[in-house]
Amino acid sequence: MDLPNSNAQTLERTLGLFLASVELKAFRIARAALRHEDDALDAVQDAMLHLVRSYAHRPPEQWKPLFYRILENRIRDMQRRRSVRNRVMSWLPFTADADGAADPIAEAVSPQMPPVRRLELDESLAALERALAALPRRQQQVFLLRTLEGLDVAQTAHAMGCSQGSVKTHYFRALRALRAQLGDLE
Amino acid sequence: MTARDDDLAGFERRVRAVLEHDAAGVSGRIRSRLTQARHVAVAGARARRDMPPGRLLRPRTWLPATVTAAAALAAVWLLRPYRTAQPPAPGIVTAQDVQLLTDRDGLALVEGGNGEFYEWAVAQARSTPAAAAGEAGPGKHGG
Numbered sequence: 001m002d003l004p005n006s007n008a009q010t011l012e013r014t015l016g017l018f019l020a021s022v023e024l025k026a027f028r029i030a031r032a033a034l035r036h037e038d039d040a041l042d043a044v045q046d047a048m049l050h051l052v053r054s055y056a057h058r059p060p061e062q063w064k065p066l067f068y069r070i071l072e073n074r075i076r077d078m079q080r081r082r083s084v085r086n087r088v089m090s091w092l093p094f095t096a097d098a099d100g101a102a103d104p105i106a107e108a109v110s111p112q113m114p115p116v117r118r119l120e121l122d123e124s125l126a127a128l129e130r131a132l133a134a135l136p137r138r139q140q141q142v143f144l145l146r147t148l149e150g151l152d153v154a155q156t157a158h159a160m161g162c163s164q165g166s167v168k169t170h171y172f173r174a175l176r177a178l179r180a181q182l183g184d185l186e
Numbered sequence: 187m188t189a190r191d192d193d194l195a196g197f198e199r200r201v202r203a204v205l206e207h208d209a210a211g212v213s214g215r216i217r218s219r220l221t222q223a224r225h226v227a228v229a230g231a232r233a234r235r236d237m238p239p240g241r242l243l244r245p246r247t248w249l250p251a252t253v254t255a256a257a258a259l260a261a262v263w264l265l266r267p268y269r270t271a272q273p274p275a276p277g278i279v280t281a282q283d284v285q286l287l288t289d290r291d292g293l294a295l296v297e298g299g300n301g302e303f304y305e306w307a308v309a310q311a312r313s314t315p316a317a318a319a320g321e322a323g324p325g326k327h328g329g
Contacts (some may be wrong), residue, residue, distance in 0.1 A: 008232075011231070012228050012231055012232060015227070015228055015231060016224060016225075016228045019224040019227060019228070020224060023220040023221075023223070023224060024212055024217075024220065027212065027216060027220060028205065028212075037216065041216065041219050041220070041223070044220065044223060045219075045223035045226070045227070048223055048224060048226075048227035049226070049227050049230060051227070052227045052228065052230050052231045053230060053231075053234070056231050121204060121207045124200075124204045125204050125205075125207065128201060128204050128205070144205075147198065147201055147202050147205060148202070148205045148206070175194055175197070175198060176194070178197070178201065179193070179194060179197045182197075
């Protein structure tokens with residue numbers, strides 16, 4: 001029996017399961033920050049590759065904060081690059097939007113809920129996304145890491161590269177701002 | 187816990203429910219791309235695992251860099267300024283030619299036709315000093 005090979009296969013399987021468990025939420029968090037689906041996908045993919053390349057040997061319980069730390073850095077890099085690109089593009093006499101029209105079949109969501117309830121949730125979600133987009137970026141990210149991903153304060157602090165006190169402050173301010181904007185979210 | 191805290195906690199629960207609904211309702215295209223990204227990442231881990239430790243010593247790793255460096259050196263050698271020693275082309279006057287043409291002693295030696303005298307002087311120098319002192323020069327000797 002090839003024990004090292006078996007261990008490696010176990011590691012690959014564990015990595016695959018971990019990535020599958022975070023990918024959707026990571027995508028949501030990246031999309032909220034970047035407001036662009038393809039950029040968010042790129043950020044998540046880069047974070048996955050970086051985690052596997054640099055931290056796969058770490059204990060699996062450390063992967064989640066490390067993964068979100070990488071994702072956070074990637075999002076910040078992309079936002080900086082985008083702001084530079086926008087400054088340059090604003091001088092050009094055309095606007096390039098290569099995304100084109102979305103494919104309605106590819107964009108179709110999985111039908112797991114009654115249409116009326118889905119519509120209600122979609123409306124709430126649209127309002128929530130608008131409110132989230134209006135938050136300062138760090139408040140937004142702390143809020144999503146805590147609420148959507150379920151990281152605790154220490155993990156969120158590690159992922160964001162800040163103190164636990166900052167995480168608590170950002171989270172409370174974000175919650176209060178969203179509550180003020182959205183009222184009773186249904 | 188105050189009523190305000192309860193209110194915020196309830197709001198937080200509702201927000202979480204909405205966000206989870208959205209995470210569940212991501213489109214097929216996004217799910218497919220995320221799955222591909224995950225597979226690529228895991229395949230990367232496998233490739234790194236399978237990479238032998240001595241890979242950096244393999245010619246396949248460093249050969250392209252060596253070839254590139256050699257090509258760059260060859261380009262520099264070919265494009266360097268032309269400085270090798272070559273015989274001057276016909277019609278080109280060099281500094282050596284100028285020096286020969288302006289050397290008066292050399293010209294007198296060639297144009298004077300006084301070679302006989304110099305042959306006699308050399309012969310005298312080879313004979314004894316006394317004989318050299320007592321004998322006459324070529325003008326007297328030859329008439």
